[in-house]
Amino acid sequence: MDIKELANVRLGPLEPLVARIYRYAKRLPIVKERLEAEYAPIMQELRKSAKPYADDVERHAALPAEGKPHAGILEEIRELERRETARWRDGYVSGAVYHGDPEHIAFLNQAYAITSQTNPLHSDLWPSIAKYEAEIVSMTANMLGSQQAKDAQVCGAVSSGGTESIMLAMRSYRDWARETKGITSPELVVPTTAHAAFDKSAQYFGIKLVKVPVGPDFRADVVAMKKAINRHTICVVGSAISFPHGVIDPIEELSELARKRGIGFHTDACLGGFILPWAEKLGYDIPAFDFRLPGVTSMSVDTHKYGYAAKGTSVVLYRNYDLRHYQYYKVADWPGGLYFSPTFAGSRPGALSAVCWAAMMSMGERGYIEATRDILETGATIREGIRAIPELKLLGDPLWVIAFGSDELDIYRIMDFMTKRSWNLNGLHKPPSVHLAVTLRHTKNGVADRFLEDLRAAVEHTKGHPTEEGGMAPVYGMANTVPIQGVVTDLLERYLDVLYEV
Ligand SMILES: Cc1ncc(COP(=O)(O)O)c(C=O)c1O
Known part of the structure; x- marks a missing residue:
């Protein structure tokens, strides 16, 4: 066999x-x-x-005996960059680069160049970075209902990405539950569609992950989630939006389950956090998913996605200071001195925080609202275009991260055909499907039409060649x-x- x-x-x-x-x-x-x-x-x-x-x-397996001139090194980097840029710049890629306009990139690069030597581990040397990070956290918290959450002291930290934000929060819950509730065999209840970062947290921190199947609409099943909660549960999770299918879990109901049990509830808004608040302002029917709900005790929100910062920053938010304290690392008896750090890293690139702050300041509310309008309109065009292809079916009811599969064709062969036409879609499974996360790159003239045209061609080709060899389909x-x-x-x-x- x-x-x-x-x-x-x-x-x-x-x-x-x-x-x-x-x-x-x-x-x-x-x-x-x-x-x-x-x-x-x-x-x-x-x-x-x-x-x-x-x-x-040329490969470089060992250090060159003598250092090489800067110009040659930069040319080597530029040459590879040239080979890789067109694909994302021209809108062929799902997610990955969320803004990508040349002026925006040049502006962020300037902010990086000015601050490239900074390290927030040395907060005495670079208090500017602490200022930027405090303001990033505060601006993000404001966007996510901190002002309306009267009972709360919403606070947080800047991390290196969505995965780190999630891992920090999960570890905080583990230690909080051990100290305040005596839970020594912690369990985390997540819908199967929650990001892999929760599985990673469970593996790293010795937490049992209880994965609950989602409903036919690909949203978390509240009744099944309720059944999965027991006396070991430290936290319940919902996504706004979920990575695979781009749908919003029933956050209000789920967070109420957690609140009534006196345990944590984490909204993973890594993908949706910088879109949903603005979608709501634009009049879209967006259910509450943030700190306006009393049961939401933490959130993860990615500045390096739809916040349009450079890669390498995200925000983890907590409902109160007490929870955040479980995240901090501090040691007082190390011969190296008094040592403390808010996140997993020791030394950190302060420049990335300066860049993130610069991105948020330059976008402003109006910039985010306009970007969101463009993305949601393009999302609707793509969604309806897919709906009009009889061999394909949409999964759930997405806004701008659009997953689709097929009952009659191998969706991965369709993905392979799209790859040959330069597209880079995300392969998903359980059920077999792919998605396109719409970014500002796809809002440019002609990109959505080109995507749909290529997708129709992919369907036709796959119908004629259902068992073609090669590509990623077999994997x-x-x-x-x-x-x-x-x-x-x-x-x-x-x-x-x-x-x-x-
Ligand atoms: C919903 C969700 N959560 C978490 C993450 C993890 O983020 P990162 O890749 O920045 O670690 C992602 C990434 O796409 C995501 O979509």
Whole structure:
């Protein structure tokens, strides 16, 4: 039996046992050899996409004996940058670069250049960075209902990205629950659509992750979530919006469940935090998802997505100072001196905070509202265009992160065709689907029409060539169907190894 045939095997409740046997068996030389042979063609495909410069760009495995002139080094960087920029600049990419206009980038780069030597670990040397970070947190909190939450002292910190914001909050809940409630076997209740960062938090911090299936509308199922809460639960999670399907979970109902139990509720607004408040102002029907709801005790909001800052910043917010204190690291008996830091990193790039502050100041409320209007209008065009293709179906009822699948065609082959036409869509699974996260790049003239035109061509092509070889379709197909998680995660491990190959 080869790996692809495994796709037809249904293990049901035996899966954990078989996964365990697989973990042991894969170390046996005979099994290892067989697996390597099975993985080889898949890895070859993955290597091709991960290492496009392997053949025609000089490699530097060791330091050059002598330092090279700046001009040559910059040219080397520019050459690779030239190969990579057109795709996102011309709007072929889902998410990834959320603003991307040349003047905006040049402005952010100036802010970076001015502050490139700063490090907020040394707050005495660079109090300016502490000022920027305090203001980033405050501006973000204001946008998310802190002023209307009369009982609250909404506060937070600047982190390196959505994943760090989420991990910081989850670790804070773990330590808060241990200290104030004596919970020593903590559990986190999340809808299956919650971002992988919650799974990562659970793995890193020894928290049991309880994943609850979502309803047919791809939103969290309140009744099922309620059933999953028990005396070990430290926090319940909802997304506004969710990464896979771009929908808003029933945050009000979920946060009330948590409030009544006296536990935490985290709204993950990494993707939606800088769009939904402005959508509401534009008259869209947006249910409350922020600190206006009394049960929301923390949020994650990404400045480096629709906040239009450079990559490397996000905001984690807490309803009160007490919770934030569990996030801080501090030590008083280290020979290196009194040491304290608010987030996971020690030294941090203050320049990224200056850039984030500059982005927010330059956008202002009006800038965010206009950007949101353009994105939501483009989202509607794309959504309706997909709805008009009979072979495709939309998943849920999204605004601007638009997921779609197909009952009759292999959606991953459609994705592969789109890749050949330069598009970069996000492959999703459970159920098999892909999404396009609409950014300001897609609001430019002709981009949405080009996307729909290529998508219609992809559907037609796939109808005529349903079993075409190559591309990522077999890998995604396998991830969707192979019943043993370990087989696919082993592939991911090998992929990460490939990334570090010189
Ligand atoms: C809803 C949601 N949460 C969390 C994250 C993680 O953010 P990051 O990639 O910045 O760590 C993402 C990223 O897309 C997201 O969409």
